[in-house]
Amino acid sequence: MILRLTLLPIFWILIFSSVIFSQVDTDLGSLFREQKYETLIREGKKKLKNEGKNPQVSMVVGRSLFQTGKIEEAIPYLEAAIETPNMETYIDAWALDYLGKIHFMKGEYEKSKSALIEARSLNATKNASYDTQNTLLLFGFENVYKSWQTFETDHIIFHIQDTKMLGDVAEYISERTKAYENIQNFFGSELPKKVDFFIWKSQLEGYRYLRTSLGFSKPEACLLHCYTFQTPGYELAHVISNYAITEFVQKNKFITEGMGVCFDGLKRNRTAFAKKALKKNNLEKISIEKIWKDPEVVNEAILFAVGGAFIELIIEEGGKQNFLDLLPNQTFENAQKIYGNDLEKWMRDFEKKVNRK
Secondary structure, three states: OEOOOOOOOHHHOOOOHHHHHHHOOHHHHHHHHOOOHHHHHHHHHHHHHHHOOOHHHHHHHHHHHHHOOEHHHHHHHHHHHHHOOOOOHHHHHHHHHHHHHHHHHOOOHHHHHHHHHHHHHHOOOHHHHHHHHHHHHHOOOOHHHOOOEEEEOOOEEEEEOOHHHHOOHHHHHHHHHHHHHHHHHHHOOOOOOOEEEEEEOOHHHHHHHHOOOOOEEEHHHOEEEEEOOOOOOHHHHHHHHHOOOOOOOEOOHHHHHHHHHHOOOOOOOHHHHHHHHHHHOOOOOOOHHHHHHOHHHOOHHHHHHHHHHHHHHHHHHHOHHHHHHHOOEOOHHHHHHHHOHHHHHHHHHHHHHHOOO
16 A cells, blocks of 8 residues: 555654664664655665665664555565564564554554554653554544544544534534545545544543644544534545545645635635635735745634635636646646636635725
């Protein structure tokens, strides 16, 4: 299986790689820190071929293959790192940690849990234990989830902390199932596993354990963590669209977040919603081109609202296929190539509708 990403997000890149790789071949460690994964894979494979078994090198090559989305190819290298006798427990710990991630991404939950628990039991280094513990929490393998209820549908596994907060549980699940189906029908994606949909009763409760704000998704793992009253399709759009193309050249926050709002499953006038966002934030006018090129020029409330309305517009005016062609390279310049002069007209018309001056 090759993940549909050029490189996996920073979430999967070890924060402490400089510490870990001080214990591994210096050249390979430098390549990993510089994210030169393809070079590392080539040099590491050559080293293994010429010098024979080396658990350190096998582990590094396996992790680099993981970072480039080649998870099936990574497995034998990570397994070789564990199977080859060595005196360094950190090698086994990191190899097991990555195997745990891979098994989860393939929907092999028991294998994933087993590998991660074994990795944690080694207590090899502070950093290894930290990463593994966080992964166990993220994947729902810790005791905090014991009282949660699980509901499984054809495409989604719902993990719900407090069903009483949802009101009609069947309706709640139905809304998100419909959102999944609508988004999947648009993008035509084939996911490698069911979506693990974790629903916390509040943002505060989620932050207490995960130490990050809800909601968020990890598209490569078909995983999302939301709070009770989050919109049905926002995070699902991020997961499903991730598998709509072979690989990404460049993402853009204006497009990705706008797409989430566009497919959030709510029935509303998104252009009117964008106009209200400007008024609420005391902003007289916006420039789509400026926001597209630099999404940080406005706050997230405006970025999301404006992005959602404008994505809806270009899909309606420019068609589904052109939008799918934009997904791999989401830059403004690429949009100009795809839509031509129409893009300028759409931007001006949209700005007239939402700007107050």
